[in-house]
Amino acid sequence: MxxxxxxxxxxxxxxxxxxxxxxxxxxxxxxxxxxxxxxxxxxxxxTPPDSGQSSQSSQTSGTGTTGATSQSGTSQTGTGSQAGTSGQTSTTGTGTSQAGGTASSSSDWYVNMETQLEQQYAQQVDTYNQVISNSSASADQIGQAKQKLEQLQTLVGNLETARDRVLGQGYKDCVIIPDASGQKAVVYVKTDKLTAQQAVSIVNVVSQQLNLPVVNVTVQAKA
Structure with a gap:
């Protein structure tokens, strides 16, 4: 045993x-x-083989979490700052754009009106010339077309002279729009306001150049 x-x-x-x-x-x-x-x-x-690694892993994880939180906070702060700056820039830009857009739209209006009038006169001239050059048109039709063409050319010349004289009084822009009958006209001048004396001066110029009665000429300020 x-x-x-x-x-x-x-x-x-x-x-x-x-x-x-x-x-x-x-x-x-x-x-x-x-x-x-x-x-x-x-x-x-x-010592358990995994205890040290587990503790190390836990510390690393904790550090990583803290770092992520810190970075996240910094990122949010930066984003907020950028958003505020962007908002200020956007507001300033909008104000500038609106101010510039108002002046630009006023100038564009005069340019557009002049362009429309020129196109209208060009179409009328083309219509009269087609009648004049048409071999099938009667002598009476051709005569009337020539007469209207001469009247239109005279009107366009007088409008240009009247506009130049109005601009010569110191206005930035001017558009004179006669009605279809050619017996009335509306004058637009680029200015904030007109005194009675200024309006009378413009009416006299336009009425003389277009051979219209003073009462048939209207003046309006359009800045």
């Missing part, structure tokens, strides 16, 4: 020494030998 226990203890000691040697080679300093009450040795791990 004693021999069996001795053999068993010897075997356990050999196995324990083999285990200690194996763990020592594969994990330096990671194992400790613990003696059992019966005198045998058992290899145990002094």
């Amino acid at each position: 004693v021999k069996r226990q001795t053999v068993w203890l010897s075997t356990m000691m050999v196995l324990s020494l083999m285990l200690i040697g194996y763990y020592t080679m594969n994990n330096d300093g990671g194992l400790t030998a613990t003696k059992n009450p019966d005198g045998s040795s058992v290899a145990t791990s002094a």
